[in-house]
Amino acid sequence: MTDNDLNVWIVDDDQSVRWVLEKALKHADMETRSFERAEHLLDALDDDKPDVLITDVRMPGMSGIALLERLQDTSPELPIIVITAHSDLESAVAAYKGGAFEYLPKPFDIDEAVELVHKAARKNGGAGPETRPDVIASMIGQAPAMQEVFRSIGRLSGSSMTVLITGESGTGKELVARALHDHSPRADKPFVALNTSAIASELLESELFGHEKGAFTGADSRRIGRFEQANGGTLFLDEIGDMSPGLQTRLLRVLAESEFYRVGGQTPIKVDVRVIAATNQDLARAVKEARFREDLYHRLNVIRINTPPLRQRREDIPLLLNHYLAEAGKELGAAPKSIDSGAMEALEGFDWPGNVRQLVNAARRLTVTAPGSVITAQDIPGDLGGAESSQQGAKEWTRVLAAWADRQLRKDETPLLDTAMPAFEKTLIEIAMARTNGHRQEAAKLLGWGRNTLARKMKALHLD
Numbered sequence: 001m002t003d004n005d006l007n008v009w010i011v012d013d014d015q016s017v018r019w020v021l022e023k024a025l026k027h028a029d030m031e032t033r034s035f036e037r038a039e040h041l042l043d044a045l046d047d048d049k050p051d052v053l054i055t056d057v058r059m060p061g062m063s064g065i066a067l068l069e070r071l072q073d074t075s076p077e078l079p080i081i082v083i084t085a086h087s088d089l090e091s092a093v094a095a096y097k098g099g100a101f102e103y104l105p106k107p108f109d110i111d112e113a114v115e116l117v118h119k120a121a122r123k124n125g126g127a128g129p130e131t132r133p134d135v136i137a138s139m140i141g142q143a144p145a146m147q148e149v150f151r152s153i154g155r156l157s158g159s160s161m162t163v164l165i166t167g168e169s170g171t172g173k174e175l176v177a178r179a180l181h182d183h184s185p186r187a188d189k190p191f192v193a194l195n196t197s198a199i200a201s202e203l204l205e206s207e208l209f210g211h212e213k214g215a216f217t218g219a220d221s222r223r224i225g226r227f228e229q230a231n232g233g234t235l236f237l238d239e240i241g242d243m244s245p246g247l248q249t250r251l252l253r254v255l256a257e258s259e260f261y262r263v264g265g266q267t268p269i270k271v272d273v274r275v276i277a278a279t280n281q282d283l284a285r286a287v288k289e290a291r292f293r294e295d296l297y298h299r300l301n302v303i304r305i306n307t308p309p310l311r312q313r314r315e316d317i318p319l320l321l322n323h324y325l326a327e328a329g330k331e332l333g334a335a336p337k338s339i340d341s342g343a344m345e346a347l348e349g350f351d352w353p354g355n356v357r358q359l360v361n362a363a364r365r366l367t368v369t370a371p372g373s374v375i376t377a378q379d380i381p382g383d384l385g386g387a388e389s390s391q392q393g394a395k396e397w398t399r400v401l402a403a404w405a406d407r408q409l410r411k412d413e414t415p416l417l418d419t420a421m422p423a424f425e426k427t428l429i430e431i432a433m434a435r436t437n438g439h440r441q442e443a444a445k446l447l448g449w450g451r452n453t454l455a456r457k458m459k460a461l462h463l464d
Contacts, residue, residue: 006030006121009050011041011067012083013059017106021054024110025117038062042070049075052120054113057084079120083108105147139175140320143313145306149176152305157183162255164300165278167307169442170357173278174236176305181234186274189233192226197239204247206263215264227260227271234274240300241281241292252296275300281441310352310359317348320356324363325375337367342377350385353435353446426461429454433463 008030010021018034025032033050035041039061041053053071057064064082071078083104102116141147153176156163163180165173174193181191199207206215210225226235237243243251254260255275259268277300286292310317321339329336339347352358362384370379380386405416428447436442444454457463 006052006117007050008032008052008054008117009041009044010034010054011036011038011059011064012054012056013037014056017056017083020110021113024114028114028117030117038064038067041067045075050078052117053078053080054117055080055082057082081113081116081120083113102151105142139172139179140323141313141316142319143308143316145308145313146316149305149307152303153179153183156180156303158185160184160186160274162274162300162302163276164283164302164304165276165307166283166304167278167280168309168355169280169436169439170355171307171309172356173307174238176307177234177236177276177278180276181236181274184234184274186233190230191234191236192230193236193238194226195238197242201244201247204243205250208247209250209260209262209269210265211263212265215262219264222262225262227254227273228269230273231271232273234276237275237277239279240277241279241283241286245293248293248296252293252299255296255299280439310355314348317352317359318344320359321347321363324360325367328364328367331364332367334367335373337370337373337375339375340377343375343380346377346380346385422461425457426463429458429461429463 008025010018010032012018012021012034013036015036018036022032022034033044035044038055038059041055042062055064055067062070064084068080068082071080081102081104083106102120104113104116139146139150141149163177165176167173177193178191181187194207196204206219206223206225208225208227210223210228211219213219213222237251250260254271254273258272259270261268283292283297283301287294287297310320318339321344322336325339326336347362354361366375366379369381370376377386401420405420408414408416408419429443432443432446433440435446440454441451444451447454449457
């Protein structure tokens with residue numbers, strides 16, 4: 001089918017959106033027909049039919065989602081592109097559930113919209129099985145990177161495929177895993193989460209697979225492991241990159257054969273579990289460095305979703321802050337505090353190394369520490385980007401350093417840097433390692449070094 005043969009219909013109550021789409025599609029040599037309401041389009045379908053339909057979600061009368069449901073019965077083969085200004089997880093999942101070919105948040109790139117029409121004309125969208133309408137409210141975001149996460153969840157809403165979630169600590173990887181479960185055919189079955197790095201390696205095997213009575217000292221009774229607990233549902237394995245080689249081998253077998261043995265057991269246990277894994281490490285690099293099994297990596301990396309760091313979605317910071325300030329107000333039984341423009345500017349400019357997790361704690365902290373009902377720039381502490389506090393802290397630090405240097409020179413003529421640099425680097429390394437819970441690769445990033453440089457410095461400073 002050539003572009004000249006394509007007939008694209010547009011349903012949107014916003015005249016300006018219809019106009020822009022009409023001009024762009026006609027410029028691409030496509031025929032268009034526009035409607036202000038979904039009901040008008042349904043009437044027109046009695047006499048004609050488009051090759052591709054573009055529809056808004058929220059419109060007077062019949063909504064775009066209701067239109068999708070109607071067309072699933074009458075024209076299931078019609079590819080539909082959904083556009084909406086209300087771009088959240090609920091809209092994305094509802095669109096894909098209704099059979100949409102693609103979900104496009106406003107404001108959209110017009111070239112992207114035209115390209116989607118081309119793709120939709122070549123391949124019809126398919127409806128997935130029924131999913132629960134639950135929405136994880138704390139998954140908030142208008143940024144393009146978050147919209148891609150929402151689209152991925154929507155596309156997988158009818159699937160039980162293995163998923164690997166990557167991203168820095170605090171970016172909401174478990175929230176994504178829960179959303180994948182809640183919008184999957186396994187939604188009414190258990191969701192079991194386990195942080196593999198939080199459990200000693202010698203105990204993790206029993207935690208995952210369970211053990212029989214007497215399997216080891218202290219095993220006074222049989223224990224059911226996480227795989228059995230999640231049977232029929234979803235098992236979320238966080239920090240999978242920290243798993244020992246032996247457990248990697250056992251996990252690979254479970255993924256391949258859907259069975260395992262309890263520790264000390266002789267009878268194989270069959271399970272039906274969807275595994276969603278997450279990591280803040282570069283697993284591809286770990287494979288090259290022989291720290292992670294390549295065959296397990298390919299088993300886990302069927303579909304990948306990347307959760308973006310907060311510094312790459314700064315436009316979402318006001319949405320997130322207002323949401324979590326309201327939550328903090330509820331926790332304290334008080335009216336939520338608002339933020340003035342100066343405070344918001346400081347918080348939007350902050351890099352948030354702890355990502356959304358750090359922002360949640362900051363909202364609670366500011367709710368308690370800010371004296372008024374409105375959070376001002378003066379209320380923002382230096383460790384959250386407060387300019388004045390940060391400048392004062394820098395002046396105080398250099399003042400103390402200057403006093404130390406003066407005292408040293410009065411005592412002897414030992415080169416100052418020979419004494420200061422090791423202490424300086426040791427202090428910063430200890431802070432970075434504490435901030436990242438001992439993850440060297442993350443600590444190296446905070447320090448602006450490579451991992452090998454950090455390892456060399458730690459060895460030289462006896463910090464191993």
